[in-house]
Amino acid sequence: MPRMESLKGVEVMETMISLERALEVVLQRVKALGVEKVGLGQAYNRVIAADVQAPMDMPPFDRSPLDGYAYCAQPTDKAPLTLNIVSEIPAGTWSEREIQLGECARIFTGSPLPKGANCVVKQEDTERLGDRVRINQPVAPQANVVYQGEETKCGDIVLKVGDYLSPAAVGLLASLGVEAVEVYRRPKVGILSTGSELRDVGSPLPPGKIYNSNTYTLKGLLLEAGCEVKVAPFVEDDLGETIEALKTLEDTDLVVTTGGASVGEYDLIRDALAGVGCELLFWKVNFKPGTPVALGVKGERLYFSLSGNPAAAVVNYELLVRPALRKLMGRTSHERVFPVYMDGDFGKSGKQRRFLRARAVFRNGEIWADPSFAQGSGVLRSMRGSHLLVDVPGGHGPVQKGERLQGRWIASWEED
Template identity: 60%
Template sequence: MRTNLELEEARELILSRVHRAASEEVALTAAYGRVLARDLYSPLAHPPFDRSPLDGYAYRAEALSAGPLRLKVVSEIPAGSWPERTILAGEAAKIFTGAPLPPGANCVVRMEDTVSEGGDVVVKRPVLPGANVVPEGDELKRGDFLLGQGTRLSPAAVGLLAAFGLDRVPVRRKPRVGVFSSGSELTEAGEPLAPGKIYNSNSFTLLGLLLAAGCEVVQKPLVPDRQAETLQALRDLEDVDMVVTTGGASVGDYDLLPRSLEAYGCEILFWKVRLKPGTPACVGEKDGRLYFSLSGNPAAALVTFELLVRPALRLCAGLADPLGRKFAVRMAGGFAKGGRQRRFLRAKAVMRESTVWADPEGAQGSGILKSMVGRQLLVDIPGGHGPVEEGEILEAYWMGEWED
């Protein structure tokens, strides 16, 4: 069993064992948040015809006129209709936003720059040929690249597919993830709290993280610190892509997860990562299924979820960038503790003069879940760094999914 890995080495090992979810085709209405399984190309030009971007009059401009033009209005073209005739010199068609440009016309003048007089229109400010015309294929031409494999389908992306008439889309199946928390000290919310017990929060945190990441979640009841029940919980989750557990990952007599994973037949990829909080994380693999055993300390579990589990989920889901984004931040506050071990501070993202500042205000203990509430950043403090100074520039990860 490999122990005390650097974060980058641990993630590389994890990602080498991840299997991408199979692809499926879903209705466009079910595609929000899903990940494209292959590249898509435009089946038609957009817009599919020359169109007007405003309400006005379409006519044939020869050259810029110095004075007003009087034109005979010979037709009217609402959006959704098709021009009935060609526009000749000296004629105009009343046209509305989104309507196709009639044959013969090469410009549109704004309605505000005209005066209607009987069956004629007087153009007070003539325009040049091509003015106020959106040409066919202005956004994309038929066969142009539309969206790439590995793209998470945002509302705008789904709208784009709809604009090209696509009603079904090839996506990756949602990762199916099994979850349970272990610990004989745990009690479910809503139940009486006996002496020596604490309420289970990790199951709720993990459930929310996984649902927000676009996963299908299979959640098991609390598991006591007994190997028989732990092994049964693992056997009950053999129809998932990954399993994530919290608690029982450390070195105590009742920390059974690493031993239970071995007894269950997992290959233990590693145990312990050189970071704080979350050192005792253990990851195993069996039958192409990854098992993540995370600390029972709530903040530590969430930090290692972001750093170890989320990249695996992103790769399984088919996203193009499994590791997410890391970028420079300036510290809006200090952190007095130094240390030999690499540390990740939870911090709030604050914008100041177009710069991202990281505010680590508040306690940073591994069991303090409140340190994660309202926080968007994990600030990477290298091992041996010493105290963090206000104004110092460091690197940070954005927690959760970064929407492109």
């Protein structure tokens, strides 16, 4: 059972809980944001809030999928078949000329099929003879025709509530003439990095200081996820300054902090969360890297306190923050967990569950995970080029090449 604990006077609901329990706590507190209607050009990476019905057939007419000649094929046609060319139909034009037996129309990819024609023969299977064409390989009736409504019929539900608007989905709506769509509002997310050791990019770096990378990394991840981002200037390890910085983020839907989440004398974030009126729901989740992650709540706003170690902060984000964002944005699908085979060894063993960063290698229809990076919690370079988090159970022992474990994708929001 999770422990109840009080730290520095801050009441903690649960400590050192499993990832599954942490996700349960997170998702119980999250609900989808409000709905707005946006033009199609602003719909990328949004989530559908109302089913979308096709307002028309697609295609809206019988059309050719290739360049060639349209004619009325008969089951008894023999090669070679010579026809008179009576019209030419470029894409975007319409011909009223009805095709009779012994006739054909020159036609192009996307062109509407003329009246009387029931097939299209590929240009490569023909030979042009002035105003006539010789068909060396006649085709059967209905060959090479995309019929009206074959892709989508008027009234079909083409996108459902919770569907993600990828570029392909937006393109589908455009092909149907849909101008605007109802979507869930973008989450507005605040970022605060803390730590007296931090300096901003562009400033001199005195001894003992490091540049603040977490703000830049998290901002990129949040923008990639389709969020609006508000960044508070980072603060040193000062309780009052940290509380004031958190107050500047109270116009957001969710807050992410990094640093100050561990057990040292200068780890102040839990006290700061209490100082702005948060209830602390949990502290410490039983996995590495990033064990000292915490979650607070004030009203409907969640406050995620992530590890200050750069790679650990990204793992915290992937495992806990991103699922919350998906639900805030109205996603109805669950993130996928799938089997992977190890493409290299990992020599460490430990009592805690561990998530290894790895490249995905596709081999014989299977996903292999290459963990040949430094795996330390502060090694941000290990996240660059990583596609997977590989789940190594607690007490597992060293990981062997060829071993089968469970993995999940990093960063990109895969489509349903």
